Amino acid sequence: MRYIKWGIFLLLALLTFGFFHYTLPQHDVVRIVDTEVRRVDFGENSIFWASPDTGTDTAANRDVRFINAVYENGRVMVYRNEDTGWGWPPYFKLDSSNLQTEARDLASTSAAPQWVVIRHYGWRNEFMTIYPNAVSVRAIAGPDVQIIPWLNIIILTLLVLFIFWLWRVWRRFKERRIDPVLDDAAEAWDSVDERADAARDSARGFWGRMMAWIGTWRSKPRE
Known part of the structure; x- marks a missing residue:
């Protein structure tokens, strides 16, 4: 019984950690290289996508905005840019189109990099085709800026x-x-x-x- 008890406790701890790690905001210091819109067909990973833009209809497939970025070490990262509306997580994000314009304006090249902080939630998983959802973006002086998650x-x-x-x-x-x-x-x-x-x-x-x-x-x- 003791092993079962500790197993249940460990499972609950892992679920709690995963919930908060996915939901709480994270900050990435990256360089935006491109923005795009793709047509996405939702399947088994549909729970990892947000709602359609506020005021639009729900469909089995729709256009989704993406922000393509690169870390200082050269590793790539792709963010989706979707409204959260009034649902969960409670970011109350209603300005995906505005954020896409800001990200496009901050795009830069490796020769003249413009470093930015992208605030997001969620995970990136290539196997399951999961992308973190960008919430905000702002320019910073360089890649060595320290971000304190207050x-x-x-x-x-x-x-x-x-x-x-x-x-x-x-x-x-x-x-x-x-x-x-x-x-x-x-x-x-x-x-x-x-x-x-x-x-x-x-x-x-x-x-x-x-x-x-x-x-x-x-x-x-x-x-």
Whole structure:
């Protein structure tokens, strides 16, 4: 049971980590090389795509904006640029077309790079064709700029405080409600055990006396 308990705990911890890692904003320092619009047919990975632009119809396929970028080390990254609307995650992004224009304006070449910070959420997975969703873009002085994720720090700090509060509430509830019931049940069980032991001892004494009495009936061996 202990292994099952720790297995469930580890699974919940991994799910929680994955949820926050996907949902919380991340910042990439990159150079935008191009922007484009592609027609996308949604399949098994449809849960990793956002809603259509606010005010448009939902369809099995639609045009999706993309931002192509390169890291300082030469590794490429592709972002989708979709509205989140009023759904989840709660970024309330309604300006995908404006963001696409800003990204196109900040595109540059390796000879004259313009470094930018793209704020996004989500993952990039080539095997499942998953792209992070760009939320904002802004120009910076160079690729060595340090970005401090203040929002993530605040959210995670509040989460830790909330978990600690829940733990305190649970401990108090357990001490006041559950522990007394368990103590009463343990005392009742001990009392049952004591009565059972007494009954067993009494039965053993009775049968012992009975067997001794029967033994007196047996004929004694002749001398």
